Amino acid sequence: MSRFRHSMRRWASPMKQLLQGNDAAALGALYAGCRFFAGYPITPSTEIAEKLALLLPKHGGRFIQMEDELAAMAAVVGASVAGVKSLTATSGPGFSLKQENLGFAYITEVPCVVADVQRGGPSTGLPTAPSQSDIMQARWGTHGDHPSIALYPSTVYEQFTEMVRAFNLSERYRIPVIFLSDEIIGHMRECVTLPQEGDLEIINRTKPTVPPEDYKPYDSSRLVPPMANFGEGYRYHITGLSHDDTGFPTNNGYIAEKAAKRLQKKIDDNYDDIVKVEEFFCSDAEVIVFSVGAAARSAKEAVLAARGRGIKAGLLKALTVWPFPDRHIKSYASRLKRLVVAEMNLGQLSNEVERAAEGNIEVRRILQANGEPIAPAQILEHFSPSDRAVYV
Amino acid sequence: MFNYDRYLRKGKLPHIWCPGCGYGIIFKAMIRAIDALGWDKNETVLASGIGCASRLPGYADFNTIHTTHGRSIPFATGIKLANPKLKVVVMGGDGDMSAIGGNHLIHACRRNIDLPLVIFNNNIYGMTGGQFSPTTPIGKKATTAPYGMTENAFDISALSIAAGASFVARVTSFHAKQMEELMKQAFQHKGFSVLEIITGCPTGYGRRNGQPEAADQLEWQRAHGIPKLRYEKMSSEEREGKFSIGVLHDEEKPSYLETYDKAVGLA
Incomplete structure (x- = not known):
């Protein structure tokens, strides 16, 4: 075979x-x-x-x-x-x-x-x-x-x-x-067990329906302008220079700024569609660990262990890192005392969590950049109400 | 009378090129070659990098993409492999293609990827104001070589042949009629073809090197670009400072797409 x-x-x-x-x-x-x-x-x-x-x-x-x-x-x-x-x-x-x-x-x-x-x-x-x-x-x-x-x-x-x-x-x-x-x-x-054909939705780019002479590849009246593929009769121009609605370069700073703002807005305005988090034991949690990727696996173990000891811990796992799940962080920051961030670097997520929390909550950092996974035990000790000394 | 308007985005003119620049001659030859080959505008793609030469696609009524500095060959590679039906022409200047994009150039040659490449070689970085490029001849002045160029120059055609391109030709902007014919040949070639065009930049190069007028540079091209057959008969003394023009290398060999599609069962 x-x-x-x-x-x-x-x-x-x-x-x-x-x-x-x-x-x-x-x-x-x-x-x-x-x-x-x-x-x-x-x-x-x-x-x-x-x-x-x-x-x-x-x-x-x-x-x-x-x-x-x-x-x-x-x-x-x-x-x-x-x-x-x-x-x-x-x-x-x-x-x-x-x-x-x-x-x-x-x-x-x-x-x-x-x-x-x-x-x-x-x-x-x-x-x-x-x-x-x-x-x-x-x-x-x-x-x-x-x-x-x-x-x-x-x-x-x-x-x-x-x-x-x-x-x-x-x-x-x-x-x-x-x-x-x-x-x-x-x-x-x-x-x-992988999804089978038809189980997951597949999205394809929106194509223009207007005649070629009316096509604006960067139509600023749309958040996401339809995209024609080369070879489909639209014959437009693509450039890495700042460009206007028609795709041709411009030195007009006003147009360039407007275009940059549209790019930002098309993502900002669709937070709910793009940002995906997994909330594990979060509803009654008193302390939540925020984590992603491999570290989130250890965090999940730590939460289960904490629950076994009667500690109301939860995991907020971000499947979308950018745009940052600000609204989720803000919502927990307003009702919890402590967020623990476990990450395999020297604080890249923690800084964002603190920014999003706007000082409303204590953010404990578990930072590790030695090429080893963070162990569940390292996270678990930050759930304890005894406020043990923090070390990495 | 040839109607160029069909191929121009007239609303985007005038172009940015200086008076005396050789690029207009190249643009004209390119349009005439594409017209002669009868390519459908909707299925034709012009891809370029960064520099004066790379502004050409913006003025031409095809599918056009003005990419990043030196990277037009890999962008075009993706376009071609995604849709081999498209006629994709890649173009750029000597800096774009032999300095920052040099690695892509030699690998495109090695792969014999199904693309024609036109290199506008004016021996200088024109858009940024006249810095030396890998093709600036030794001793010539540039803003970053105020004492004269101290590095050896690339011979782009020789480099392309050595790296495996299956069609390599060279011409000058003085030899306009021949340029058009060579473009047709390059565009029809199966595999990777390189057309090096020796052209002038009175603003960035000529005026610092004793050729202040456009005509000075054209005259220099006429005197130094020698048809290949004649060049080959010249002694090494006679060849001094001169270069051969015409089809320098033409070889029939399997193109990238031909080989790949066959190997993986797509053909």
């Missing part, structure tokens, strides 16, 4: 299967309709490229390994402009290199998905160890003002479903979506 048949049968199977996180992300992309992948090898994301090199042609798509990360990002944007849903996958150092053409995708509003399976940094850092230190790179990695959507699964099953959601949001809002993961989630294996 060929490797291909084996993987396809497993994907198509409604049965439980043992699946790796990165493979689940690749399968989720296929499910979402992704038919182009361009990448560059980098640990710990490479399995996504390997899986799609194998499977894309079987679904009528193409894979290409480019000469560098910048080229991979460029090719992905190009393929999307030609109408094909596209993915690239990388890790921190490669994500840094992608920022140039990611910025191009933001200003030109080209949908695509960029997976960043995080490892320790900065620079080459800890190449094989997990980390959550690209949270801010996913928000502000490229220069200039722009909104950002970043999703962050914490299970193998979510690697699949959140990848589908990443493509959906990207198509709906004409924005590159960052799919954050980490070495733990990417490389671990779990038993999953």
